[in-house]
Amino acid sequence: MKHCLLKPLSLDAWDDRYRELVSSGLIEPFYGGPLSRHVTASGDHRLERLRFDSSPAALRLWNFLLTENERLRKARAAGDRLVGAMKDLGTVPVMAYALEGLRAFYPDGTWWTPCLMEETDCLLPKAEALGIDASFCPVRAMLAAFQDGGHFPRPDFLVCSAGAVCDDFSAIAQRLEKLGFPVLWWEMPRRRAPEPGEAQVVLPGGMVTARELVDCVREELARVGEALAELAGQTPSDAIWNKAVRAANQVRGLLAELRRTVYHAPVAPVPALEMLIAEMLAIHYCSDREETVAVLTDLLDEARRRLSTRIGVVAENAVRVFWVNPVADLRAMNLLEEWGGCLCGSDFMFTHALDPIPEDMPPLEALARTALADPMVGPAADRAARVVREARAAKAEAVVVARIPGASHSATEGRVILEAVRHALGLPGVEVEIAPVCDAMQPTLAGRLQALLETARARRVKKP
Amino acid sequence: MIFAGIDAGSRSIKVVLYDAETRKVVGRGIAEQGVDQAQLAEALFEQTLEVSGFGRNQVARTVATGYGRGSVRFADSTVTEITCHARGVWQTSPDARTIIEIGGQDSKVIWIEPDGRVRDFAMNDRCAAGTGRFLEMVATRLGVDLRELSVISWASARPAVISSTCVVFAETEIIGLLASGAAVPDIAAGVQKAIASRVSAMAMRSVVPPVYFTGGVALQPGMCRALQEALETEVQVVQDPQFTGALGAALVAAAQ
Numbered sequence: 001m002k003h004c005l006l007k008p009l010s011l012d013a014w015d016d017r018y019r020e021l022v023s024s025g026l027i028e029p030f031y032g033g034p035l036s037r038h039v040t041a042s043g044d045h046r047l048e049r050l051r052f053d054s055s056p057a058a059l060r061l062w063n064f065l066l067t068e069n070e071r072l073r074k075a076r077a078a079g080d081r082l083v084g085a086m087k088d089l090g091t092v093p094v095m096a097y098a099l100e101g102l103r104a105f106y107p108d109g110t111w112w113t114p115c116l117m118e119e120t121d122c123l124l125p126k127a128e129a130l131g132i133d134a135s136f137c138p139v140r141a142m143l144a145a146f147q148d149g150g151h152f153p154r155p156d157f158l159v160c161s162a163g164a165v166c167d168d169f170s171a172i173a174q175r176l177e178k179l180g181f182p183v184l185w186w187e188m189p190r191r192r193a194p195e196p197g198e199a200q201v202v203l204p205g206g207m208v209t210a211r212e213l214v215d216c217v218r219e220e221l222a223r224v225g226e227a228l229a230e231l232a233g234q235t236p237s238d239a240i241w242n243k244a245v246r247a248a249n250q251v252r253g254l255l256a257e258l259r260r261t262v263y264h265a266p267v268a269p270v271p272a273l274e275m276l277i278a279e280m281l282a283i284h285y286c287s288d289r290e291e292t293v294a295v296l297t298d299l300l301d302e303a304r305r306r307l308s309t310r311i312g313v314v315a316e317n318a319v320r321v322f323w324v325n326p327v328a329d330l331r332a333m334n335l336l337e338e339w340g341g342c343l344c345g346s347d348f349m350f351t352h353a354l355d356p357i358p359e360d361m362p363p364l365e366a367l368a369r370t371a372l373a374d375p376m377v378g379p380a381a382d383r384a385a386r387v388v389r390e391a392r393a394a395k396a397e398a399v400v401v402a403r404i405p406g407a408s409h410s411a412t413e414g415r416v417i418l419e420a421v422r423h424a425l426g427l428p429g430v431e432v433e434i435a436p437v438c439d440a441m442q443p444t445l446a447g448r449l450q451a452l453l454e455t456a457r458a459r460r461v462k463k464p
Numbered sequence: 465m466i467f468a469g470i471d472a473g474s475r476s477i478k479v480v481l482y483d484a485e486t487r488k489v490v491g492r493g494i495a496e497q498g499v500d501q502a503q504l505a506e507a508l509f510e511q512t513l514e515v516s517g518f519g520r521n522q523v524a525r526t527v528a529t530g531y532g533r534g535s536v537r538f539a540d541s542t543v544t545e546i547t548c549h550a551r552g553v554w555q556t557s558p559d560a561r562t563i564i565e566i567g568g569q570d571s572k573v574i575w576i577e578p579d580g581r582v583r584d585f586a587m588n589d590r591c592a593a594g595t596g597r598f599l600e601m602v603a604t605r606l607g608v609d610l611r612e613l614s615v616i617s618w619a620s621a622r623p624a625v626i627s628s629t630c631v632v633f634a635e636t637e638i639i640g641l642l643a644s645g646a647a648v649p650d651i652a653a654g655v656q657k658a659i660a661s662r663v664s665a666m667a668m669r670s671v672v673p674p675v676y677f678t679g680g681v682a683l684q685p686g687m688c689r690a691l692q693e694a695l696e697t698e699v700q701v702v703q704d705p706q707f708t709g710a711l712g713a714a715l716v717a718a719a720q
Contacts, residue, residue: 419668428584443531447570448587451546455582458547 003267003312008051008334011036017054026056029291031067035059038066046437051334053274053313057298064286064295065277068105069152071287075103076153081231084155085284086173087165089188089371090352093284095225098244099232105152106284107142108169113151124436132175137168137407138328138436143176157231158183159224164190164377168407184227186220188371189213191378203373204355207382218368225364241363247289249356254296255282256354261303263345263394267312269303272343273333276326279346282353313337319456320344322396324387324417328404329438335445336400340453345394347387351375380413384420392425397456399429400449428455465524466490469713470505470539471548472532473497475568475596475680477505478707479512481523482714491516492707501535509538527717529709531569543716545709546574546585552712553676553702554580561672564663564691564699565708566681568596573667586666594662596681598631602655605638606648614684617652624654634658656686660694667695675699678708
């Protein structure tokens with residue numbers, strides 16, 4: 001029996017769909033409403049170019065994502081203290097949400113704002129005026145957002161890792177500090193294999209590193225934890241952090257189930273774009289962990305419902321693509337499907353927030369191990385090995401490595417990943433650079449992605 | 465039954481008419497690319513049909529490829545250059561295992577299976593330094609015709625070193641070389657060497673012989689020599705390399 005193909009909706013079409021849903025009794029959370037209001041109210045014009053999943057679950061996901069600013073301001077007004085977690089490596093929001101009265105968010109996420117708002121808010125030119133030009137990652141938009149105060153309230157406390165993380169980000173955060181935003185820095189050493197005879201530790205995901213690195217990160221996290229607890233007026237304890245780990249794992253478990261359901265399905269039941277947004281929630285919960293659980297549960301229910309009723313969002317013969325790195329223009333995820341591909345797996349650089357945090361050891365030790373398992377803090381070969389493993393499990397037919405213009409951590413690792421994929425799996429792969437607004441590059445992007453999909457499809461035919 | 469392939473490239477448009485019964489190319493045409501890409505492709509198609517003695521109703525199917533393939537509105541379908549170049553080269557050189565295509569805007573390395581299917585490919589995507597655009601810029605700067613550039617390079621005894629990976633900066637280097645009295649043949653050969661070196665890097669040391677060279681830049685014999693040196697293997701230029709993509713598109717049309 002064939003699958004029923006569900007087409008994505010434009011923003012205008014979503015308005016009609018919204019009216020239908022409301023008249024048929026749609027119950028929405030407090031941040032609900034038609035998607036087009038984000039264009040009229042906030043100027044997120046890039047949304048007009050996107051195509052959205054038509055489910056109420058997707059509506060909730062998008063509304064949740066696009067109302068973070070309002071949520072943070074309400075939290076501030078209600079007396080919550082706001083923690084800006086930068087380059088958190090899956091740890092700081094986990095800790096912050098265990099403390100009553102703290103709410104963590106992810107100012108780095110602002111790098112997507114210019115992607116959604118095109119030029120309307122001029123964050124990138126403003127960042128350039130503040131000394132961080134286009135040779136840096138679009139995350140530089142954050143700098144201007146701190147200055148203009150329009151995209152999120154000024155945090156009460158800023159935490160940022162430094163060391164074996166993104167060089168661009170470190171430079172931008174240092175500039176931020178110079179502009180008068182104090183930052184609590186914590187050190188992230190580069191992950192390395194243990195020397196012969198050196199004490200070792202197995203990290204989530206199976207990598208092995210030196211004991212001394214885990215000890216170093218654990219001590220750094222303890223320092224961060226003390227600062228957070230002081231901000232919340234509480235005394236840090238393992239009991240608090242254990243609670244934090246369990247709560248984080250609830251989100252991670254849900255997301256893992258969603259990924260398994262969607263990526264392993266014969267025909268994808270949720271589009272690539274919504275999967276990217278859903279995975280992003282794991283990093284910082286979009287400023288509300290409990291609501292994240294509700295949003296992901298809805299999406300998972302929808303995915304299961306579609307699977308059981310044979311509803312898919314791509315053609316049955318769509319090419320299964322494993323996608324590496326997030327895109328600076330979300331439109332690229334739509335284009336993958338419009339051109340005949342489907343997402344069968346991903347490493348959006350959020351993997352540090354996807355793996356379950358070990359619960360069978362002291363919580364700070366577990367968080368330190370989780371942070372050290374982040375692909376960004378070790379050699380590109382480690383990340384390539386993970387991509388190979390996951391692409392194989394996902395039965396991928398092709399691999400795409402997206403590059404973010406100016407991002408130092410992805411400047412050369414794409415090649416390492418693709419070579420590993422070719423060598424280990426014999427799959428075709430392509431590296432594509434996706435700018436914050438990729439319209440002008442669309443013919444070039446089409447040349448690469450469509451050629452990849454054609455190549456993968458041609459390989460399906462059995463050799464004579 | 466006639467099938468048409470149209471390669472709407474960044475620098476020129478090519479049309480090939482293919483007779484599937486006689487398995488022969490029965491017509492072809494080429495024109496400079498311009499602003500109104502759709503109109504130019506249509507005009508070239510009509511002209512090629514007329515010169516070849518065919519009417520539009522005799523064309524069973526048309527496939528467009530190339531950077532501007534989306535603008536060829538009368539095409540029945542579009543296929544990428546990777547597939548079309550592979551198909552076109554395999555038609556005339558079935559022993560090909562690696563294809564290098566250097567066009568006006570990008571360059572590609574295509575690995576193909578013995579049955580002609582594409583196994584994998586790599587494309588440059590950062591700038592024009594590995595493309596025909598680089599040669600055009602240099603020819604303009606040196607005040608010679610593009611075709612002359614290749615002939616001039618044969619006289620080089622010591623190719624100049626062009627280290628920039630960006631055409632704009634490379635132009636600055638060339639101005640510097642000219643100012644320091646470097647010989648024009650050495651600059652021409654140096655540019656070819658720089659392009660070949662970028663293609664070689666793109667091939668990631670995975671070139672499988674026999675290697676065939678196609679695309680408009682393959683018309684420059686000096687480029688083939690530079691590629692051979694960079695890849696350390698023999699490189700053969702396919703017949704009528706500028707038409708390979710359009711031929712491949714016509715063959716794909718015939719197979720659809």
